[in-house]
Amino acid sequence: MPGRALDVLIVEDEVLLATELEYLAEEVGYHSVGLAMSSDEAVDLAKSLHPDLALVDVHLRDGPTGVEVARKIQDDCGCVALFMTANVKRLPEDFAGACGVIGKPYSEHGVKTALAYLAVCLEEGQAPGPPPVGLQLAPAYAERWGLTELPRSA
Amino acid sequence: MTDYLKSQRASDQLAAEHGIDDPFAAAIRATRMAMIVTDATQADNPIIFANDAFLRLTGYARAEVIGRNCRFLQGPETSPAAIGELRLAIASGEDIAIDILNYRKDGSTFWNALYLSPVRNKLGEIIYFFGSQLDVSDKKQTELHLRETRSDLEEAVEARTRELSQALEQKTALLHEVDHRVKNNLQLISSLLLLQNRREKEPAVKHSLRGMLERVNAIATVHRRLFQSEDVERFDVSAFVRDLVSDMAGSANREEISVSLDLERVDVPASKAAPLALVISELFSNALRHAFPEGRQGHVSVSITRTNGEFRIEIADDGVGMAEGARTSGFGLTIVQLLCQQLKARSETTNAEPGTRVVVNLPVNGAHH
Numbered sequence: 078m079p080g081r082a083l084d085v086l087i088v089e090d091e092v093l094l095a096t097e098l099e100y101l102a103e104e105v106g107y108h109s110v111g112l113a114m115s116s117d118e119a120v121d122l123a124k125s126l127h128p129d130l131a132l133v134d135v136h137l138r139d140g141p142t143g144v145e146v147a148r149k150i151q152d153d154c155g156c157v158a159l160f161m162t163a164n165v166k167r168l169p170e171d172f173a174g175a176c177g178v179i180g181k182p183y184s185e186h187g188v189k190t191a192l193a194y195l196a197v198c199l200e201e202g203q204a205p206g207p208p209p210v211g212l213q214l215a216p217a218y219a220e221r222w223g224l225t226e227l228p229r230s231a
Numbered sequence: 232m233t234d235y236l237k238s239q240r241a242s243d244q245l246a247a248e249h250g251i252d253d254p255f256a257a258a259i260r261a262t263r264m265a266m267i268v269t270d271a272t273q274a275d276n277p278i279i280f281a282n283d284a285f286l287r288l289t290g291y292a293r294a295e296v297i298g299r300n301c302r303f304l305q306g307p308e309t310s311p312a313a314i315g316e317l318r319l320a321i322a323s324g325e326d327i328a329i330d331i332l333n334y335r336k337d338g339s340t341f342w343n344a345l346y347l348s349p350v351r352n353k354l355g356e357i358i359y360f361f362g363s364q365l366d367v368s369d370k371k372q373t374e375l376h377l378r379e380t381r382s383d384l385e386e387a388v389e390a391r392t393r394e395l396s397q398a399l400e401q402k403t404a405l406l407h408e409v410d411h412r413v414k415n416n417l418q419l420i421s422s423l424l425l426l427q428n429r430r431e432k433e434p435a436v437k438h439s440l441r442g443m444l445e446r447v448n449a450i451a452t453v454h455r456r457l458f459q460s461e462d463v464e465r466f467d468v469s470a471f472v473r474d475l476v477s478d479m480a481g482s483a484n485r486e487e488i489s490v491s492l493d494l495e496r497v498d499v500p501a502s503k504a505a506p507l508a509l510v511i512s513e514l515f516s517n518a519l520r521h522a523f524p525e526g527r528q529g530h531v532s533v534s535i536t537r538t539n540g541e542f543r544i545e546i547a548d549d550g551v552g553m554a555e556g557a558r559t560s561g562f563g564l565t566i567v568q569l570l571c572q573q574l575k576a577r578s579e580t581t582n583a584e585p586g587t588r589v590v591v592n593l594p595v596n597g598a599h600h
Contacts, residue, residue, distance in 0.1 A: 091422075093419060100425075100426075136415075163415055167407075181417075182415075185482065
């Protein structure tokens, strides 16, 4: 990955998933700055750590608050969220300002490919190609990253 | 002269003009339709003639109605709007037909289909009003009953619909909840396997863990696809194979092995999706792992076709072939054999020279409801 490592915050209430996700993110060159299990923790950590990317599960310790987290951290400090959820269909149409979603259950390869792809998008402001299988981009970000036709992987 | 006497005289005069041999007068006296005549030339338009049918209908004696304005038929429940319409018609000298609630002498009510029309003299002046009354209480009752029944029915249907959509909403929520948990648990299982694999040093154990991870992933891929379509009972095998093969090929990180897909759209019942996924995953994994040892270049093709009565799944490689390739993954092959039994499928492995071809034939019957 070019340039400095991107800081990633993991927002996930299942600690085993979160731990493994941290390894996967580091393996593709991210720097993991922390783990939040509730919406308050997520918002506080985002404010103090200013991560480049937050991997956000929709269901957190305090309920289905992940969608709000995505919106809030984007407003607070411009941190880009990426949803990781089993309920892709329940996300709001505008993705609450998040850049996209990886559907659970994801595979090791799927997550790594998606995160590596997003690192290029975030650093260069331009997608290196259509998103890999398993990653669905929010319409606003697909446009921002130069994907005129939105290839949906679903 | 009192009003009554005046009316009595007008009545007598009317009777005199239409004697006993006047067939029209006789008809009006004897008809079963209640009828009255009022004197428009007198103050307050009093009744000067009422036939027997009118007296029977209202319960009054003739002496009690002659000389009175017919508003004594109205009561507290009579619609003011209907009274207003009646007054307006009389004032403007027009005829009117209206259903109005009237009262009998004993206080009981009846629905009166009233028809009132002015009678003019040669100069065009209104001298009488002619009124006929028909008791339509039965019709009104039926109408009311119908209206009530209909609105009761509508309410009942609405209530039932509400109940049903609530029940459906609950069921849907429950389904989503279960689906969500299944997916999360599959994610948890694969995370556990990955975590243990990170710690494990022993190559043989790592190999086993990788194998299990691959199988869990195959099932996870099924579940990711399972509720994506509207039809929760059918499962599109071709879409699933595309996901699975791309994930496995990418994960193998063997750029020297190319993969081609030739997939016809084929649906199976959702219950067969997981076993079928495991079979395909094992066979494709076998090809990737054993057909091209030591960085050997090659090609794997996966195709699904529909032939008469069967789905044909073919996984072929141009690798080292069965004899040379160390196909030692005994457990994987056992899984394929067992699941083919379960799916009533036939699996056949042949030497493709070069390479190996595995064909699985799956009966369509049983795949269709």
